[in-house]
Amino acid sequence: MNRINQKLQESQKLLSIYFTAGYPEIEDTARIIEALEKSGADMIEIGLPFSDPLADGPTIQQSSEAALRNGMTTNKLFSQIVNIRKTVNIPLIIMGYFNPILQYGVEKFCQKCKETGIDGLIIPDLPVEEYKTHYQEIFEKYDLIPVFLITPQTSEERIRFIDDVSNGFIYMVSSASVTGGTTGFGDEQMDYFKRISNLDLKTPTIVGFGISSAASFKQATEFSKGAIIGSAFIKHLSHHGVDKISEFVKVLR
Amino acid sequence: MKTTYQVDERGYYGDFGGAYIPEMLYPNVEELRTRYLEIMKEESFQKEFKQLLKDYVGRPTPLYFAEGFSKKYNTKIYLKREDLCHTGAHKVNNTIGQILMAKKLGKTRVIAETGAGQHGVATATVCALMGIECVVYMGEIDIARQAPNVARMKMLGATVVPAKSGSRTLKDATNEAIRDWINNPVNTHYIIGSVVGPHPYPDMVARFQSVISEEVKIQLKEKEGRENPDYVVACVGGGSNAAGLFYHYLDNEDVGIIAVEAAGEGVLSGKSAATSALGKEGIIHGSKTLLMQTEDGQITEPYSISAGLDYPGVGPMHANLFRTGRGEFISVTDKDAMDAGLVLSKLEGIIPAIETAHALAIFETRKFKEDDVVVINLSGRGDKDLNTYIEHFNL
Ligand SMILES: Cc1ncc(COP(=O)(O)O)c(C=O)c1O
Numbered sequence: 001m002n003r004i005n006q007k008l009q010e011s012q013k014l015l016s017i018y019f020t021a022g023y024p025e026i027e028d029t030a031r032i033i034e035a036l037e038k039s040g041a042d043m044i045e046i047g048l049p050f051s052d053p054l055a056d057g058p059t060i061q062q063s064s065e066a067a068l069r070n071g072m073t074t075n076k077l078f079s080q081i082v083n084i085r086k087t088v089n090i091p092l093i094i095m096g097y098f099n100p101i102l103q104y105g106v107e108k109f110c111q112k113c114k115e116t117g118i119d120g121l122i123i124p125d126l127p128v129e130e131y132k133t134h135y136q137e138i139f140e141k142y143d144l145i146p147v148f149l150i151t152p153q154t155s156e157e158r159i160r161f162i163d164d165v166s167n168g169f170i171y172m173v174s175s176a177s178v179t180g181g182t183t184g185f186g187d188e189q190m191d192y193f194k195r196i197s198n199l200d201l202k203t204p205t206i207v208g209f210g211i212s213s214a215a216s217f218k219q220a221t222e223f224s225k226g227a228i229i230g231s232a233f234i235k236h237l238s239h240h241g242v243d244k245i246s247e248f249v250k251v252l253r
Numbered sequence: 254m255k256t257t258y259q260v261d262e263r264g265y266y267g268d269f270g271g272a273y274i275p276e277m278l279y280p281n282v283e284e285l286r287t288r289y290l291e292i293m294k295e296e297s298f299q300k301e302f303k304q305l306l307k308d309y310v311g312r313p314t315p316l317y318f319a320e321g322f323s324k325k326y327n328t329k330i331y332l333k334r335e336d337l338c339h340t341g342a343h344k345v346n347n348t349i350g351q352i353l354m355a356k357k358l359g360k361t362r363v364i365a366e367t368g369a370g371q372h373g374v375a376t377a378t379v380c381a382l383m384g385i386e387c388v389v390y391m392g393e394i395d396i397a398r399q400a401p402n403v404a405r406m407k408m409l410g411a412t413v414v415p416a417k418s419g420s421r422t423l424k425d426a427t428n429e430a431i432r433d434w435i436n437n438p439v440n441t442h443y444i445i446g447s448v449v450g451p452h453p454y455p456d457m458v459a460r461f462q463s464v465i466s467e468e469v470k471i472q473l474k475e476k477e478g479r480e481n482p483d484y485v486v487a488c489v490g491g492g493s494n495a496a497g498l499f500y501h502y503l504d505n506e507d508v509g510i511i512a513v514e515a516a517g518e519g520v521l522s523g524k525s526a527a528t529s530a531l532g533k534e535g536i537i538h539g540s541k542t543l544l545m546q547t548e549d550g551q552i553t554e555p556y557s558i559s560a561g562l563d564y565p566g567v568g569p570m571h572a573n574l575f576r577t578g579r580g581e582f583i584s585v586t587d588k589d590a591m592d593a594g595l596v597l598s599k600l601e602g603i604i605p606a607i608e609t610a611h612a613l614a615i616f617e618t619r620k621f622k623e624d625d626v627v628v629i630n631l632s633g634r635g636d637k638d639l640n641t642y643i644e645h646f647n648l
Contacts (some may be wrong), residue, residue, distance in 0.1 A: 054539075097536075098536050102534075104550065126538070177277075178436060
C-alpha cells in the first residue's frame with residue numbers, strides 16, 4: 001500500500017510540512033526531511049522550485065528564487081534524495097509546477113519518483129481533466145498518488161468529480177488566496193470546513209494555506225484529517241536555520 | 254475536413270492552448286469560458302461594442318497606401334492605421350470588448366498587467382469611461398523606464414502596483430495579476446492584454462481584435478478591387494495585433510502570413526525575445542505554447558528594446574502557425590527596427606511604435622514582387638517611445 005494511504009489510516013490528525021528544496025542552502029534538502037520526521041511531522045511536501053510560482057505568495061516566491069539561485073534543478077533534487085528511504089519512512093510528496101515536470105518528461109519524472117520513494121505529486125497548475133485524459137495511467141503505473149486542490153469557490157459538483165478521481169487525500173485550500181496570506185481562521189472558513197466535511201467524500205481532506213501555529217492547526221483539523229504548513233515553516237527556516245526545526249514542529253500539537 | 258487555424262472547442266490551436274491553471278482560478282475561467290461566446294453574440298453587447306469602437310476609439314481606422322515606402326521597397330504596401338486609435342495603439346479594441354464583458358459578468362473591479370504601459374493605459378481608459386475600479390500590475394523595472402505611461406494611468410484614476418517578484422518585468426506583472434485574481438475570485442475581472450493566458454482568453458482577445466481584418470477586407474476591396482492581400486504582416490509580442498490582422502485570413506491560404514518577432518541584440522546573442530526561434534513547448538501563464546526556458550523548465554527573461562515585445566512566450570494561435578508552417582516567422586534586431594522606424598518617419602511622416610517598427614524592418618531583407626499587395630499592421634504610434642528614439646539616434 002502507498003505510504004500516504006497507510007498514514008491516512010492512522011488515528012491522529014496529520015501534520016504535513018512544506019519546504020522548498022534547495023533553500024536556505026542547496027544541500028539542505030535531505031537534512032530538512034530527516035529533521036522533520038524526527039521532530040514528528042507525519043508527511044512532507046518537497047517543493048520543486050519554479051521561476052514563476054503563480055499560486056504562491058511572497059514567502060514561497062522568495063524561497064523558490066533563492067533555491068534556483070543556489071543552483072537547484074530537477075536532477076539535483078533527485079540526486080539529493082536518492083538514498084532518502086534508508087533513513088526516512090513517512091510519506092514524501094513532491095509539489096511542483098507543471099512546466100519543469102513537462103520538460104523533464106512526465107513519464108521519466110514519475111519513474112524517478114518511484115525509484116526514489118516519492119509517494120505522491122501535487123501539481124497545482126495541472127487541471128484534473130488534463131490529468132485524467134493524459135497522465136492518470138502513468139501515475140498509476142508508478143504508484144504515485146495525485147493530490148488535487150479544492151477552494152471555497154469550488155462547486156459541489158466539481159468537488160465530487162475531484163473526489164472521484166482522487167485516491168489519496170484532497171488538498172483543501174482554506175481561503176481564496178495564494179500561499180502565505182492570512183493566518184488563523186474565522187467563522188467563514190470554519191463553516192466551509194464543516195460544509196466539506198458534511199459532503200461525506202470518500203477521500204479524506206487535508207487543509208492548507210494560512211496555518212502557522214498550534215491554534216490554527218487545531219482549527220484546521222477540527223473537520224479534516226490534517227493540515228499543511230508551508231510559508232510559516234519557510235519563515236522559521238529563514239530566521240532560525242535548519243538546526244532549529246524541531247522547535248518549530250514540536251509546539252504545533 | 255478543411256484544416257483550420259482557429260481555436261477548437263477544447264480551447265486548442267493544434268497542439269497549443271488549453272487552460273493550465275491552479276484550481277483557485279477555475280471558477281473564474283470556467284465562468285468566462287462558458288459565457289464569452291454567448292455574451293459576445295448578444296445584440297446589446299454587439300451594439301455597444303460597435304458604437305464605442307466608432308465614437309470613442311475612432312474606428313474604422315484608415316487603410317493607407319504608403320506610396321513612398323512602397324516605392325523604396327518596390328512593392329505595394331498598405332498600412333492599417335491602428336496608431337490612430339484612441340490611446341495610440343490597437344490595445345484599446347480588446348479593452349473595450351473586455352470591459353463590456355466584465356460588466357455583463359457583473360464584475361465591479363478590473364485588474365490588468367502591463368509591460369510598456371500601453372495595455373495598462375488602454376485598460377485604465379476604459380475603466381475611467383465605465384467608472385470601474387482599476388488596478389494595473391507593472392514590473393518595477395518597467396515603471397522606472399516608462400514613466401509617462403505610469404503618469405497617464407494615474408491621471409485616469411488607476412492604481413499602479415509595482416511587481417517586485419522575479420525579474421520585475423512583464424512576465425512578473427502577469428504573475429502578480431494572476432495572484433490578485435486568485436485573491437479576489439468573486440468581484441474581479443482580469444483584462445489580459447494579448448492573445449495569451451488560459452482558454453478562452455486567446456480566442457476572446459483575438460475576436461475583439463479581429464475588427465482589424467474585418468475592416469481591411471472592406472477597405473482593400475475599395476482600393477484594390479479584392480478583399481485578399483498577398484501578405485499580411487504584423488509584429489508579435491504576445492500576438493494580439495497580429496491575431497487581429499490575421500484573423501479573417503487564417504484559413505485562406507492564398508494570403509501569406511508573416512509574423513515578426515524581436516531578435517533583440519541577435520537571436521543567438523543571449524539577449525533576444527524571438528520566441529519561435531528560441532522557445533520550446535511548455536506552459537506559461539496557463540497556456541501550452543512556445544516559450545523561452547532553460548533545459549530545466551525555468552522560464553527565462555527575454556530582451557528587446559521594445560517593451561511590448563519583451564515577453565518570453567507567444568500566444569497559442571501563433572505557436573500553431575509556426576509549427577504548422579502556415580505562418581512565416583522573421584526576427585528583427587533592435588538596430589534594424591530602430592532604423593525602420595526612422596525610414597517610415599522620413600518617408601511617410603508617421604512615427605511608429607518601436608514594436609511596429611519591427612514589422613516595417615522586414616522589407617530590407619524579405620523581398621516581395623512588384624505587384625504584391627502587402628498589408629502591415631501599424632499597431633501603434635511612437636510617442637511613447639520618444640525617449641528611446643532620442644537615446645538611440647542622439648536626436
Ligand atoms: C504598439 C504595440 N504593438 C504591438 C505590441 C505587442 O503586443 P501584441 O503582440 O499583443 O500585439 C504592443 C504591446 O504593448 C504595442 O504597444
